[in-house]
Amino acid sequence: MSSSSKLLAELIDALRCLPGVGGKSAQRMAFHLLERERQGGFRLAAALEAAMRDVGHCSRCRTFSEEPVCPVCASASRDKHVLCVVESPSDLVAIEQATGYRGLYFVLLGRLSPLDGLGPEELGLPMLAQRLGEGEVEEMILATNPTVEGEATAHYLGQLARAAGIRVTRLAHGVPLGGELEFVDRGTLAHAFGSRQVLGS
Amino acid sequence: MRIDQQPTFVMHGRPYRETSLLLECLTRDHGRIGVVARGVRRERAKLQRSQLEPFQPIALDFLLRGELATLRAAEPIGLPMRLVGDALMSGLYLNELVVRLTARHDPQPAVFDAYGSTLRRLADGEPVGWTLRRFERDLLDALGYALALEFEGDSGEPLVSGGSYRYEPELGAVPARPNEPHTVQGRDLLDLAADRCPDAAGLAALRRLMRQVITFHLGGGELRAWTVLGQGGVRR
Numbered sequence: 001m002s003s004s005s006k007l008l009a010e011l012i013d014a015l016r017c018l019p020g021v022g023g024k025s026a027q028r029m030a031f032h033l034l035e036r037e038r039q040g041g042f043r044l045a046a047a048l049e050a051a052m053r054d055v056g057h058c059s060r061c062r063t064f065s066e067e068p069v070c071p072v073c074a075s076a077s078r079d080k081h082v083l084c085v086v087e088s089p090s091d092l093v094a095i096e097q098a099t100g101y102r103g104l105y106f107v108l109l110g111r112l113s114p115l116d117g118l119g120p121e122e123l124g125l126p127m128l129a130q131r132l133g134e135g136e137v138e139e140m141i142l143a144t145n146p147t148v149e150g151e152a153t154a155h156y157l158g159q160l161a162r163a164a165g166i167r168v169t170r171l172a173h174g175v176p177l178g179g180e181l182e183f184v185d186r187g188t189l190a191h192a193f194g195s196r197q198v199l200g201s
Numbered sequence: 202m203r204i205d206q207q208p209t210f211v212m213h214g215r216p217y218r219e220t221s222l223l224l225e226c227l228t229r230d231h232g233r234i235g236v237v238a239r240g241v242r243r244e245r246a247k248l249q250r251s252q253l254e255p256f257q258p259i260a261l262d263f264l265l266r267g268e269l270a271t272l273r274a275a276e277p278i279g280l281p282m283r284l285v286g287d288a289l290m291s292g293l294y295l296n297e298l299v300v301r302l303t304a305r306h307d308p309q310p311a312v313f314d315a316y317g318s319t320l321r322r323l324a325d326g327e328p329v330g331w332t333l334r335r336f337e338r339d340l341l342d343a344l345g346y347a348l349a350l351e352f353e354g355d356s357g358e359p360l361v362s363g364g365s366y367r368y369e370p371e372l373g374a375v376p377a378r379p380n381e382p383h384t385v386q387g388r389d390l391l392d393l394a395a396d397r398c399p400d401a402a403g404l405a406a407l408r409r410l411m412r413q414v415i416t417f418h419l420g421g422g423e424l425r426a427w428t429v430l431g432q433g434g435v436r437r
């Protein structure tokens with residue numbers, strides 16, 4: 001990509017760090033900002049700078065936060081006896097948007113994966129164990145992904161919680177709403193069949 | 202090279218680019234290979250992610266060019282194996298062990314078969330410790346690092362059931378000095394050779410022996426799964 005301006009080339013190259021943005025899209029974004037969105041560009045630059053500098057992790061739940069304790073953890077209206085463990089901040093957002101869950105969270109920022117070099121230390125489990133030991137949490141909801149590694153993580157966390165005498169629950173797995181059995185993959189169908197429930201009256 | 206219907210186990214998958222996965226696969230006839238599965242992380246992917254999870258036998262169609270293969274199709278063979286609890290953790294250990302000890306593009310049908318039957322045993326709820334020891338023995342055997350379990354390493358004398366030995370990775374079992382710690386009984390080594398499950402103390406000694414031998418063949422360093430499983434309180 002030959003460019004007459006060094007700054008422009010630099011901008012295009014920098015934009016490529018975004019997911020799904022290659023050379024062509026980066027070039028289009030850069031030209032768009034310069035041609036038509038100077039104000040927006042300044043705003044983006046300021047927001048990016050501030051976020052990169054100030055957003056860290058909540059000291060209670062490890063999600064992204066610029067405060068030492070994030071708003072969810074600091075909120076007085078949240079149920080402090082229920083703790084939901086998720087793999088990533090985006091999982092937390094998904095649960096917040098889809099359910100009326102009013103308890104607290106703990107974000108692992110990963111999952112147990114020996115081949116990726118991710119162990120209990122990297123997932124902040126000593127911190128979680130300490131929190132469970134404080135005695136405030138009565139139920140731990142394991143909302144790790146239904147993958148092999150997510151299940152292994154749930155198993156590990158379950159042992160941790162049981163050692164602290166805490167009730168452990170796991171998200172159910174099953175057929176997606178509006179789905180057709182014919183098109184559901186075998187593993188999911190076998191799982192859904194195995195954990196079928198008594199029909200409520 | 203286009204390969205169809207190759208019996209395969211996925212060992213590990215990591216996100217690759219925007220919507221793809223980079224899979225580490227153990228195939229029966231082509232050894233361990235890296236396979237790029239394009240677009241499978243997309244919401245409407247044709248191929249479901251759940252079919253590319255570890256611990257289930259699949260038939261893989263792929264194009265092998267250079268270092269990485271490209272996935273064309275995958276379909277499950279037989280019923281999925283469900284590993285839960287300690288068996289699941291042990292499965293992750295198996296995968297790390299296989300990936301760390303085998304080389305890519307080195308066909309090892311014996312390793313593939315041993316891996317498959319070990320998963321079956323774990324899924325059927327057989328005792329985890331003994332199942333892993335049998336696999337470690339067969340894996341080392343297939344890779345040319347076979348343990349010497351019936352004769353002394355230095356003298357070539359047959360092992361004595363009641364004897365006490367020290368196992369040296371390069372040499373084999375040698376008679377232990379009086380009061381030497383971490384010894385293994387002759388009968389435990391003979392049991393492992395004959396595929397008989399030893400008692401709990403024997404299993405513990407064999408587990409220690411295997412760790413030592415595996416560490417040696419890894420060229421130092423540890424397996425990550427050891428610390429994960431150790432802290433999880435899993436009895437192996």
